[in-house]
């Protein structure tokens with residue numbers, strides 16, 4: 410299964426929640442209306458804006474769709490080698 414790193418920049422996140430709508434297992438808004446990153450609905454090490462996830466190809470595509478939906482491009486996704494998958498550079 411692909412391993413990806415998912416990061417939300419809380420300074421960019423405006424709480425639009427489109428990421429939550431598309432990938433609720435990965436993104437949930439906190440009390441400040443910023444999106445925490447969840448691991449399949451869980452937070453094993455507590456709240457965080459950045460997390461390694463083991464995902465299926467379908468889950469990976471869906472998380473990228475969620476990142477694409479973010480109006481401020483606050484979500485960054487990297488592959489195992491550290492290459493930025495989204496936003497495309």
Ligand code: SF4
Pocket residue numbers: 417421422423424425426427428429436442443444478479480481482483484
């Ligand atoms: S879509 Fe972007 S701005 Fe909206 S909650 Fe998610 S990360 Fe934040």
